[in-house]
Amino acid sequence: MASKELTVEEKLRALYDLQLIDSRIDEIKNVRGELPLEVEDLEDEVAGMNTRMEKLNSDLEVIQDDIKAKKNAIEVSKELMKKYTAQQDNVRNNREYNALSKEVEFQELEIQLAEKHIKEYTVQIAHKKEIIEQTKERLTARQDHLKHKQSELNEILSETEKEEQALLKESGKFEKQIEERLVKAYKRIRTNVKNGLAVVAVERGASGGSFFTIPPQVQMEIAGRKKIITDEHSGRILVDPELAGEEVEKMDKVFAKLK
Known part of the structure; x- marks a missing residue:
């Protein structure tokens, strides 16, 4: 469990950061391939x-x-x-x-x-x-x-x-910041969706990688960052594009140091 109660926005940021780390690990594994x-x-x-x-x-x-x-x-x-x-x-x-x-x-x-x-x-x-x-x-x-x-x-x-081991440590750190219930949900979604993407940003009115449009009211709720919202079609956790952009920029700097 987290040492302090995170706000919903902090949870969303931590989940998206965790997704970015795990996606980077997936990329490294894909390079090795078979x-x-x-x-x-x-x-x-x-x-x-x-x-x-x-x-x-x-x-x-x-x-x-x-x-x-x-x-x-x-x-x-x-x-x-x-x-x-x-x-x-x-x-x-x-x-x-x-x-x-x-x-x-x-x-x-x-x-x-x-x-x-x-x-x-x-x-x-x-x-x-x-x-x-x-x-x-x-x-x-x-x-x-x-x-x-x-x-x-x-x-x-x-x-x-070296980078993979450092990323695995970072992944572990981020998991500890997030409540166990959310981590379990995140991992479950990751195993059930294509490319292991459990947390995605809204892109052009739809969840990343999906063609199903998200209603404007739901998009507003996602942008409000007051509750964790999942895509009704894929089950993925959704974040707004602005939050996603900020976290990508932040994590790119982290990744550069780990290489």
């Missing part, structure tokens, strides 16, 4: 692509290990073939000879199967490397785009962050 979200999305995309690269490289290592294992298996089979062939020279009967021949044949099949797998793995490696290269190119492009957007955002933030 850039913070765009940067966040790019960061997530780059993180996802890095995870994909790690997975692809991990898969590649597994395939390469499989090839090594198959090559080792081939060497083992070759040694066994030599052993079984040598043993055939010392057999006692045909049954032993045939048994060793089957072992040799089995190892030959094992070698053929291993070589077939190695060919398949080699094709897989070539395919994985192609995907890794494509992913790397896309990742580099997205990283460059992210750096550009981060730089763009940082530049805007460095230009506006």
Whole structure:
């Protein structure tokens, strides 16, 4: 609550000042636009692509290990073939000879199967490397785009962050000057109207931004500043042009100091 009871005119001036401050904050946010979200999305995309690269490289290592294992298996089979062939020279009967021949044949099949797998793995490696290269190119492009957007955002933030923080403090100060009931009404209207304009001046016989004419009697009451009047069509709080002009001039000086 306010420390002292404000007159209706003082309340109107404070509300309009609060509107001017909040509109300036809105302008700063509009300058940033979708850039913070765009940067966040790019960061997530780059993180996802890095995870994909790690997975692809991990898969590649597994395939390469499989090839090594198959090559080792081939060497083992070759040694066994030599052993079984040598043993055939010392057999006692045909049954032993045939048994060793089957072992040799089995190892030959094992070698053929291993070589077939190695060919398949080699094709897989070539395919994985192609995907890794494509992913790397896309990742580099997205990283460059992210750096550009981060730089763009940082530049805007460095230009506006100090002013925005100062304006937020000013907004808080003005809110404390106004009774809670009015602040709540102001915020409610702000969320429900276009451009967040809850307090507007009468322009050419209509509320700012509206085409609905305000009756002359109501315009006189607004100019009298004896009660808070809202536009029957938009719900906005209305102030007279003279008051609005005085407050704009006053707040422009405040804004200049905050930059």
